[in-house]
Amino acid sequence: MTKNSEGYKIVSDNRKARYLYEILETYQAGIALEGTEVKSIRAGKVNLQDAYALIRGGEAWLLNAHISPFEKASVYFNHDPRRTRKLLLHKEQINKLLGQVEQKGLTLVPLKMYLKGGRVKVDIAVGRGKKLHDKRDDIRQKDDKRAMERAMKRY
Secondary structure, three states: OEEOOOOEEEEEEOHHHHHHEEEEEEEEEEEOOOHHHHHHHHOOOEEOOOOEEEEEOOEEEEEOOEEOOOOOOOOOOOOOOOOOEEEEOOHHHHHHHHHHHHHHOOEEEEEEEEEEOOEEEEEEEEEEEOOHHHHHHHHHHHHHHHHHHHHHHHO
């Protein structure tokens, strides 16, 4: 977990999403959680690797995000690690996202989860899946940049 200078603490970062998807637009969303989920998130026990979002019934939902059960809670009061969680967005934002996802065939991907002002927030991105050649271009650019930095360091 890292503390940012802007007053929020990043709990989980989905770096794989930036590799697999071309990010077009991002939104900040709240998330409806249970008490033990918040405690696990504060402890950093979150995984967003396989997570995705969708809009169903005029509401945004986060699916397949893994929040580990809280260790100090009993089995009866704990939560299901992969339950579907509601994302808190404005109606206009949901309508805009719905139009983009249905018409253009785009995907909603969570980028990171963080604590801001005591509340848990999720950055949701509208993304288009990259082709294999796009991924290779990204790797090539990253390697070139690394080689240039090494060369500059020597001189």
